[in-house]
Amino acid sequence: MLSLKDFEAAEDRLKNVIHDIPLSTSHTFSDMTGAEVYLKYENQQKTGSFKVRGAFNKIMKRYAEGGLKAVVASSAGNHAQGVAFAASSIGVPSTIVMPRSTPIAKVSATQGYGAEVVLAGNIYDEAYARACEICEETGAEFIHPFDDEDVMAGQGTIALEILRDLPFVDMIFVPVGGGGLISGVAACAKQINPRIQIIGVQAEGAPAVANSLRVGELTPSETVRTIADGIAVKTPGTTTFEYIKQYVDRVVTVSDAEIASTVLLLLERTKQVVETSGAASLAAVLGSKVDIKGKKVVCILSGGNIDVSFIHKIVEKGLVTRCRHLKFSTVMPDAPGALERFAHLVAEQNANIILFQHDRVQADLDIGEAIIQVVCEVGGVEHAKRLIDNLNKQGYQIFTTQV
Structure with missing residues (x-):
């Protein structure tokens, strides 16, 4: 098994190569969770990730x-x-x-x-x-991406840096795919201070490590489906799984919607571009997957190599998840002025229509009716509810909202 000397030797090899990225505090995420949240920005690392x-x-x-x-x-x-x-x-x-x-x-x-x-x-x-x-x-x-102790030792140097910046950290949240990062971080951190809790985070669509821990043996996933491509691994490493069993306290999962929402939050609040797999750790913290109230918590944001052409999809998904975009449909009279009246009611609630589709030929519509599909820009859940309540009072029946 890896010893502290292995991690220190790895750090010595890396000392003139990698960027020194100190922990950053986040008042925003601390206020949202009731914990002291610190972020380890490995998206700023050379080559764009911890790898x-x-x-x-x-x-x-x-x-x-x-x-x-x-x-x-x-x-x-x-x-x-x-x-x-x-x-x-x-x-x-x-x-x-x-x-x-x-x-x-x-x-x-x-x-x-x-x-x-x-x-x-x-x-x-x-x-x-x-x-x-x-x-x-x-x-x-x-050169194996995760199931290799020399690779794991290199990844574990993150723990040495975290503990220098925050010696009394309570919990470290780590994205998990094949397990190389969490194995190195957990083995290093636990040998320094066994009290530190190491929490792994996987995508719901790629939960092999979480499932394996639950049944007590390495259990590959039959399929993987997630926007977090960096942790979309069917079969974790056999070596990493042994380290995870020994050193990791818990592995939780987050949905693609939670990941997308977190990527968007990081863009808005910290001005950081973090890839989907890298944002999984913070998604677990914001999603209250573990009780962290009053704790000193570090989230490793493991990478920032996101395809620019993919960012808009993540942003759109995040806007819907956080109810910044409200999608719904409703039936209205197919008559002059009907659309104008509807748009006026939406505007009165300070909502902005950004997509509008009008259908008068759907089979289950009565003659003289039309159905509209609408996406509105709103300020959040409460704003969306006010808009829907007002439309209901005006005689519109609203369908398929995410509120």
Whole structure:
């Protein structure tokens, strides 16, 4: 098992490579939760995520041992960039196998660090299988994204930094995919202070670690479906799972809606671009998945490599989740002035219509009726309820709202 000396050695290898990112306090999120919330912005890290820590530590250790000629990795994006960066820094060629669903921005960034990118499969596990085939064909060395103790030691250096900034931290929330990050952080933190609680956070659509802990043995998910591509892993590592069983206190799950809402909050309140998997830790805190009242809590925001073309989808999802966009339908007379009257009533409530669809041919409508689909911009749940109540009083029956 990894010892504190392993984490300290990894930190020494990384000291002139990674960015020093101190903890940031958040009065906004502290007020929202009743805890002292601190954020570890690994989205600001070199290559845009924590993954560079483990990849660099592994490759530098192997390079020092001798015989490292070429490396291969499989990744949804962040590990890919870490491996490509580390390999290029010592002149070792790298090949990265990525799922076909990987955002273009992550593919381009990986190529920009000097790697050859191969797209294979639809999820990480299928890309991993192809990477293993390439290793057999070429004799290159595989750099595992999580199930490797040298990689885990690199990731665990985050815990050393957290404890220097906040020695009396009570809880650390960590996004979980394959388990490399949480294994390293948990093993390091618990050896320094066993009192610290380590909480893992998975997406509801990719809950393999949470399910495995519940049944007591490694249990892969049959399918994964989540917007958090960085933690969309079917099969966690066998080594990481042993560390998780020993050191992690609890693993909870968050929905895609909660993740999207958190990404939007981070954009609005902290002006930070955090990718969906990276925001999972804070989503669990804001969603009250664990009682944190009065605690000193750190959320590791594990990465910021989000495809710009995908951001608007996340923002739209977050706006709906937080009831900043209200979607509903209603039936009205198909007569002159009906639409004008409806729009006037909405405007009186200081709501803004941003999408409007009018249908007079739906089969279940009476002659002389039309149904409208509306999206309004509102200020939150209370504002939305006032709008709906007023429309109801004016004779409109409102359907399919999210309030």
